[in-house]
Amino acid sequence: MPGANDARNSRLVKFRNLELFELYASAAKEVYVRLFDQRETLMETKRALEGYIDKLIDGIEENNRAVFEILATVEFGNRFVSHSLKTTIMSIIIGKQLRFPEGKLFAVGSAAFLHDIGKARSDNPFLNSYFGAIDDPRDLETNHPIIGASIVSEYLGYGADIAQGVRNHHEQLDGSGFPRGLNGSSISLMDRVVFTANFIDNLLYRTDYSGIETVSMAIRHAFERFPGKFDPDIKSVLLHFTEKPSVSKRRFERTVITLAASYRRWDSGGNFSCRILDISGSGARIRCKDTMVTGTMLYLNFALSNVMTFNDIVCKVVRRIPDENGYVYGLEVEDKTGAIQQKIDRYVQRYVINQR
Numbered sequence: 220m221p222g223a224n225d226a227r228n229s230r231l232v233k234f235r236n237l238e239l240f241e242l243y244a245s246a247a248k249e250v251y252v253r254l255f256d257q258r259e260t261l262m263e264t265k266r267a268l269e270g271y272i273d274k275l276i277d278g279i280e281e282n283n284r285a286v287f288e289i290l291a292t293v294e295f296g297n298r299f300v301s302h303s304l305k306t307t308i309m310s311i312i313i314g315k316q317l318r319f320p321e322g323k324l325f326a327v328g329s330a331a332f333l334h335d336i337g338k339a340r341s342d343n344p345f346l347n348s349y350f351g352a353i354d355d356p357r358d359l360e361t362n363h364p365i366i367g368a369s370i371v372s373e374y375l376g377y378g379a380d381i382a383q384g385v386r387n388h389h390e391q392l393d394g395s396g397f398p399r400g401l402n403g404s405s406i407s408l409m410d411r412v413v414f415t416a417n418f419i420d421n422l423l424y425r426t427d428y429s430g431i432e433t434v435s436m437a438i439r440h441a442f443e444r445f446p447g448k449f450d451p452d453i454k455s456v457l458l459h460f461t462e463k464p465s466v467s468k469r470r471f472e473r474t475v476i477t478l479a480a481s482y483r484r485w486d487s488g489g490n491f492s493c494r495i496l497d498i499s500g501s502g503a504r505i506r507c508k509d510t511m512v513t514g515t516m517l518y519l520n521f522a523l524s525n526v527m528t529f530n531d532i533v534c535k536v537v538r539r540i541p542d543e544n545g546y547v548y549g550l551e552v553e554d555k556t557g558a559i560q561q562k563i564d565r566y567v568q569r570y571v572i573n574q575r
């Protein structure tokens with residue numbers, strides 16, 4: 220049966236991508252620890268950073284829709300590291316699509332990985348020597364591209380292209396960016412790639428529930444809403460990712476687990492703790508004290524391992540059953556990429572193994 224095999228293969232591909240992302244995320248954290256803690260010589264730190272970027276370039280396939288869509292669903296525990304990694308993955312995918320040669324791919328990957336390093340706060344002497352003069356957080360927001368570029372060129376000793384990618388990651392084609400308000404040809408293609416990847420990941424992380432839940436939606440939203448900000452070639456390679464229909468909605472077997480979690484309500488915005496009694500890619504049951512009517516939208520947050528967290532999984536209340544300590548609610552869960560289900564499968568496997 221070719222159909223069944225296809226489904227299993229696509230599930231395996233998605234599973235592999237998620238595993239890969241988890242590995243990339245842990246390694247990214249390690250690189251930042253080395254960079255900030257300064258336990259090694261600068262040479263060793265740089266070697267680790269460069270080896271990591273090379274590994275990402277080798278590992279990321281140029282036309283990998285599944286990796287792209289997974290970026291919308293998973294969030295590594297530390298937002299700084301998560302954002303840095305996701306911006307890097309998107310930049311490398313775009314760079315590969317634009318047929319960047321090896322050296323340029325390395326430059327765009329490094330600039331993307333380090334783009335917000337000017338924002339990082341740390342007690343270590345090397346960052347303080349750059350951050351020392353900044354007291355007002357608003358100054359840091361405006362100046363972090365310049366601070367970052369000086370860390371990258373003066374401290375890390377990287378070439379002008381990487382430093383420029385960091386300096387220009389908020390510059391926009393229509394001149395409305397910062398810190399210098401550059402426009403048109405004064406922004407290189409590489410800088411435009413980092414800007415675009417950064418912009419898309421920030422759209423995905425928005426917590427205003429604007430309805431952007433997939434990378435395809437973020438791409439379309441960015442290009443429709445802000446047509447003048449993006450490079451036409453980058454637009455066309457990214458739109459290519461949005462052309463094919465997204466993974467169809469599937470019903471999964473429910474898995475019984477008891478998991479501490481929290482949720483935020485669409486209507487009141489309050490944060491509440493709950494227990495997840497069972498969850499799958501299509502539904503969940505939670506127990507809590509809060510009173511909600513059928514149709515209430517909420518956003519579940521939970522962690523399934525030490526590194527992976529699920530943020531703002533969109534759910535709708537479809538059933539309410541009074542319980543001695545409150546209510547048990549039946550929820551409908553959106554899992555367009557199947558990523559939630561895969562993580563749950565793995566969590567349960569580990570859980571079952573540990574219980575034996």
Ligand SMILES: [Fe+2]
Nearest residue numbers: 334335388389
């Ligand atoms: Fe930034």
